[in-house]
Structure formats: C-alpha cells, structure tokens
Amino acid sequence: MSNNITSLSLVETIEALERKEFSEEDLNSAYLERISTLNEKLGIFLEVKKNTSGIPAGIKDVIITKDIKTTAGSKILSNFIPQYNATVVERLLTQNISIIGKTNCDEFAMGSSGENSSFGVTKNPWDLSKVPGGSSSGSAAAVSADLCVFALGTDTGGSIRQPASLCGVVGLKPSYGRVSRYGLIAMASSLDQPGSFTKTVADSRKVLEWISGGDTYDSNAKESKFIPSTTLKNLKGIRVGVPQEYFEEGLDKGVEKVIREAINKLEELGAEIVEVSLPHTEYAIATYYIIIASEVSTNLARFDAIRFGNSRDNFGSEPKRRIMLGTYALSSGYYDAYFSKAAKVRTLIKQDFEKAFEKCDVIVGPVSPTTAWNLGEKISDPLTMYLSDAYTIPASLAGIPGLSIPCGFSEGLPVGLQILGKYMDDETVLGVGEVYEQATNWRKEKPKL
C-alpha cells in the first residue's frame, strides 16, 4: 500500500483522496516512512515536518517558509527562522498542500551538482555515486525518489531543468515574471524563477496554475495567473525547432542518441521538425556569469549578521567567488566593459530566440551535455562546472519558459528533453511535453532504492 501511495502523481493523489482511498494522514505517513529510510543516505531533506494533513510537497531551502528554518544551504543562515512566507508557499498552503520538508540545495542556489551545500552532498537516487545536478538538488532527488508528491525549486540558469534531467523527473522553469519571486532568497534578480519538480506534466501544469500570477510584491511579475487551456491531443500543426548549436561538440554521444530518438518521436506524433539557429549560443555562459555575478554580489550584501544570520566568513567558496567576480565586474571603470556589454549580448541572445520562433512554436534539444557525473569529478574547477549549463542558460537570459521531461536513458542514467517556448507561452511547452509523455513510458521507470 505504502509503495503505491508514494508513486502516485499529484493529480492521482488528489483523485485518490477524493475517492477516500486513503486519508491525508496515511498519505503523509507513507512519505515520512520513505524519508526515514532514505533521507540520510540521499542527503535530500534538511528539515522534515511530521504533518498529518495536506498533500506533502518539498520546498527548496532558498524559498522562505514562515516558522520553518530556511538556510539556503548555507552556514550563514544555519539558525534562520523566517517571519513570513514566500508568495509561492502562501499559494500552495491555500491549496491544502503541506510542507513535508525543506530540500537541500547548492549554497545560495549557486551550483550545478548538489555538491555545494554546507549541509552535505545530495546523491542521485539512480546511482548514489553520481551527482543529482543543481542547484535544486534536493527537490529533484526528492521527487525522483518519491519522498514527496512534488517539490518547488528555483531556476536561474538551469537549476530546475538540469537536476530534473539528471534525476529523471519533470522540471519546469516558467517564463520570467510568470511566478512571483517574493520570498525567494535572491540569486540573480533578472533571471530567478520559482518552478516545480513533478512526476508528470499534468502535475506541473497544476502547480503552475496554483503558484502563478502577480502579487503586490514582485514588480517584475505579470498580473495574470496561468490558466491552463485545452490540451493538445497530438503534435499536428506544431513546428518543432531543433537548434544546430545545441548539437555540436561537447554533447555526449549517448545523450545525443537519446535526444534524437525523442525528436523522432515528436515527428511521429505529427510535429514538423525545423532546423533553427541560435547563433549567439556560444556567448551565453560568459554573458550569464557577468550578469548573475554582478546581481548576486549585491543581493548577498544584506548578509551582514546584524538583523539576521551569521558573519560573512561563513560563505562557502562558490558564493565568495561569485561575489568577488560580480564586485569586480561592477567596480569603477569596468561597468561598460562587463555589465553593460553583457546586457547588450543578452539582447542579442533574446533576439536569437525571437527570430527562431518566427519559424517554430517550440525549440527542443538536450538539457545537459552529459548524464549525471561522478561526485567530486568537476568540483575542483569552477569553470568546468559553469560550462555544463550551456543549453539551459540561454533560455534564462531570454526569460522564456523551459521544461525538462524524461526521454530515456544513457548507460542507465536519465536523460531529459528540453522544450523551450515563446515568452509567456508556457502552455504550448507543457502541451508538447504532455503529448510526448503520454506517448511514451519513461514515467514508469523509478530508481531502485
């Protein structure tokens, strides 16, 4: 019974509860039991709440939760108990969602592997010697290991899509401004978006509906909520763009094979495959790091141990590195050469997508150049780690929505297909993803734990 309950999707869980197949208390016990056996070896939850009601969700620890310790994976906030809730949390709470725990993450959302937390490394449920990806490492692993029904994460340069891909779950980064950032411990203000890890695309759509829409706090958020519209039955009439730049050197052959097969499947389902080009892709990582380092160097200035938190020497090395990079880039005389220049290249990257979307409705490709790599493999050289986000970063710079959906395995490890859409066209992205998902069975695969 317990095994069945915890493998249900959100939609299935809601339906089962309505049919009174089990109680909310049973539901929470089942998940709590799994957590008690698996959490320590997977390093997923930092705080666990033994609730007896509500549908359990995991919340990434960079998202502020009232009265529940929020650390952002950092020793700076090891004792921080917030006095308010993030907007996304408030909205979930009104939907009878309960918080089963705060998930581990790379410190201050900086990282692509789940190895940068001050509170232990998170492991990939598919292979405990491998990374789960990051920075929303815990949330991705939690959903993958069925330790909660769904989880919230944040995506700034791929921090939802990439761990989703490496852990074999559905991950959505909504369009920038789709979901309020109020209560997200800010990394890069002009790129951060809260999003979800779910077991199915239908779940993702539901969570987006719940958390989306403006509030009176995030000036960059759009007023209107995401309202799901009619779902696609097949992909007839959908033009799927395949960017040549995402299939060049650097992409693992095994991953490429899986992605190409997935694209073939899309064509089988009626899609027209179109070659597109995103010529400024190679400059995305450099652009990204100047912008986010500059923004985060100032976003982390408030951590001065006066009103909250511990002193600044508690920052780990990745935050220190990015703070210094950003401070340098903004320092006297360098604004034009770095920040302003990067902001202009950002315009070009955004325009690349706009031009490509004249020829197609969605753009697909890999999320990550490789599957999950070994723990410790890339940790010594920051630049190597940065380069692994080549396919996710451009969409973040442009603010467009991106979905990662399981599309197969390479050498036993999950591969995610990335589906990108026009700005504010989250529905088409989800629609295409769902058609593919329903036509395949990847969802049935679970890690052996």
Added chain:
Amino acid sequence: MNYSPVIGLEVHVELNTKSKMFCRCSADYFGKEPNTHTCPICLGLPGALPYINKEAIVNCIKIGLALNCKVNPTSLFERKNYFYPDLAKGFQISQYRYPLCVEGWIEIEGKEGVKKIRINRAHQEEDTGKLTHISSETLIDFNRSGVPLVEIVTEPDFTDVEEIRDYAKKLQQMFRYLGVSNADMERGDMRLEANISVRPEGSEELPPYRVELKNINSFRFMVAAVEYEIKRQIAAIEAGEKLSQETRGWDEDKKETYLQRSKEEAHDYRYFPEPDLPEIKNDMQNVEKLKAQLPELPWEKAKRYQDELGIKKIDAGIISEDKKNAQLFEEVLKQAQKEGINPQDLANHIINKRPNVDQTSTSQIIENIKNKTIGVIGGDSELEELAKQAMEQDPKAVEDFRGGKENSIQVLIGAVMRLSSGKANVAKLKPLLTKLLLENKN
C-alpha cells in the same frame, strides 16, 4: 592673488508620504518605538523585493518642475552599493544615469545680488535606518529605513554664504508650499551637504578637487563650516599645499572642519540598474498637467506682490513665506481693495497683528485695518494712561459713576477720545475704564 569660492549644494528632503518608498510600512517614524515600522522589505530580509510608491514619484516630479527641471521620459532606479550598519540591504536603491528630473534652475539672492543657480538633478531614493552610538556599541533603529527621499544637486554656482542661506530658505518654503515635506532641519526632514573648492578670482575653470562637507546637522553649523573651509583652503593653497578630494565634518567645539575620508578611501558605489524594478516612463502630457497644477511658489508670489500691488520687497517676502498667510492675504485683498484699503496696509496688518488665520474672518480683518488706518490706539498701557488722565481731569464723572450713574462712563470715554484725537480703541476702552473705576473706590 585673490581666490573665489566654488560651491555646490546637495539637499536631501524627506517626503511626507503615508508609506515608505518601496514598501507600505508607515513613513511617519519620528518619535516612534524603535523597529516597529518595519517589514521584510525595509529590513532587508532575504527574499524581500521593492515596490515603488506612486505618490513619492509624483512628489519628486513636482519638486523638479518647481525647480524648472526637465522631466526625463524614461527613468531608472539603480543600486548604490556600500556597507554600513544603517543600510539594511547593503545597497541603497537610488538613481544615477537616468534620474527623474534634470537641468533646472532657481533664482536666489546673495552678496552679488540676484543670481540663477543651476540645478543638476532632482532624483528619488530611500532613507537609511538611524544609528545611535553608545560607547563601544552602535544601536540601530530601522523605522526610518526606506522613507522616501528626494536628492537635489546644484551645479557649483554658489560663491558666498548669503546665497547658500537664501537657497536653503527658498527650498524649505517650496517644499512646504508643495505640501511634500515639513522640511524641518532640526527633525532631519531636510539635510544639507556642501561641496567646496576655491579658484583664482576671475578663473572659469573648475578646480581639480572638491571638499565635501557632510553630516552637519544644523544650518548654523553648516554656514560656519563653509566659511571656515573657504578660509582654510585659501590658506593652504597660499602655503603651497596641493588640495585633494576629501570628506570633512564640522567640529563645533574646536570650530573647525576635520577630515573624515580621503580620496583613496572614497566609496566605489558600483552603480547598476536595479533589476527588481521596471522602468518609469513619464507621459509628457501628464507632466504638463502636473506643472500647470503646481501652486504659485513663494518667490513668484513675492514678486507679484511687489510688481502688481506695490508692496515693499521685505514685506512681500515675509507674507509669501508661509502658505497660509499668503492665502489669507490674497483672500482678504479682494474685499479690502473694494473698500479702498491699500494693499501695503493690509500687508502691514497681517505682518504686525498676525491675525489667527483660522479664527479671524475677512470682515473682521478689514474692520481692524480701517480702525488702524485712522490710527487706533489699542495698547493696554497706552489706553490705561489715557483713561487715568481722563479720570483725573473729570473727578465728577468718576464720582457719578461710582455713585451708580452708569452712563457717566460715556463722558469719560468721550474725554479719552478727545485726548487721543479720536484714535483710542473704543471697544477696549469701556471695560478698561469700568475696571479702573471700580478698583479705585475709596
């Protein structure tokens, strides 16, 4: 060689909006319990985001328009980065490259007469918390953190302290007229900073350095500091010293300026556009409307009183200084002119008698003036003198009144009127005489 001062001023004015600049905490912080008007936003807690107060923007634009500024069609907020315990976020949301208002001017008067001071900008920003230093500790109250500020920067057009005095006075009047701030320097609603250098007389080149005078909390001290600093700089140059960029404060005990920060330690603010706030796009039609709706400013009134009504300059200045007084003057003026009263008399009356604006009606004021223009004597001691004189001169009337003949008082009133050539204040006379007659019964 003679040297002339080159002075620019920066004024920060706190707006009297109900809520703060980027959050909806109450902005009325003065005298409140510490840390009771705060929220995640103005406390700089993790996850908080700014949201602009519309009224503050409107007020900043009004200030700029009153200073003849151009309003920028597009304006951006930027982060000004530095660390200080009263700065909750570790940066202040301010403006830099794209301020709301630029390139204005104001006419002031100083030793050299009337002069135009160019306004470089009027921009919007937020205030910091308040620090209290107690021995080796510093206490922080964030009630003031996030209160809206407008910063007004002039070009270095000032050359003497009188000009600075006039500028500060005019700005204070203007803020009160616009209703955007109490502009009380003692309470910190209005703060002044000066940038001072000197150059050879006649030269038009800007000197290669500037000394900032900061954190001087009273206008009197600021004037003293400026005067001292001009002398200090001239003496230093004459002694062959090379002056450099510095920040100095004022030591009221020693009566001298002192070094706070040198160029090497100057802040690198690392300005960049605030990513959490969208652009402000100003509709020029709305700006024109705002401009048309601005009240007539105090110096505009003063000029009009002089030119159109023939009022003396100094009196015109005094009346126009306070908005309520000016309003009273203008209201009564209409009726007064109908009754043949000349505006200068009305001005004199308002200045000397200071009628209570809320309690005195137009007709009352006019009557008082009429009485005064035939020279009413209303002073208590003067009247008492005259009354006693009349009583001395007519003991029979005094006896009669005391004997019960109430009407005898009219005789004495008549006597006072004759003694004062008709100028005594009749209304006051009767009770005064009555009192004197009754108290000296013997």
Added chain:
Amino acid sequence: MLTKDQVRHVAKLANLSLDDEEVEKYSQQLSNILEYIEQLNEVDTSNIKPTFNVSDNVNVLAEDQIGTSLTQEQALANASVKKDDFFVTKGVFNE
C-alpha cells in the same frame, strides 16, 4: 590577469575577509573566468540596447497606503545581538 592586490581590494569592497591561501586561489580562478569572459569582446554590440529586465513591465506603482508591518518582536527575532528594542553592532565611526 587579476593580481593578488586586486583580489584583496575587491574582497575589501565586498566586505569579505580572505586569508593568503584564499587570495592565491581566487586570484587564479577569477583570472581564468575573466579570461573566458573576454570572448564577449568578439561580439559586435555597437547598435544594441542593453537588456536589464526581460519582463516588459513598465510603471509598476503602488498607491500610497499603509499596510501591515512586522511587530517589533518579529523584526528583532533573528538578530543574534539585540539591546532592548534595537539591533546592535560594534561601534562604528560616526561618518
């Protein structure tokens, strides 16, 4: 590319204290990263406007109304040092 002195200066601006080992480490790592970033100079951005915000919102303004504040207790809740109703920090020069 980034000398140790520059790293120390940047660390000071960023209010971070680094030991000598860290200064050495970051000076190398940051130099590598900055070198990688140099490639942005290859891109012709001569007539391109910068993008600072990808949400096309404009004039997002709130009415001037008073909302709810935290209580004093809530405001002070996470401070490691407090004195009566105030936050406390070690003495600062009255600048």
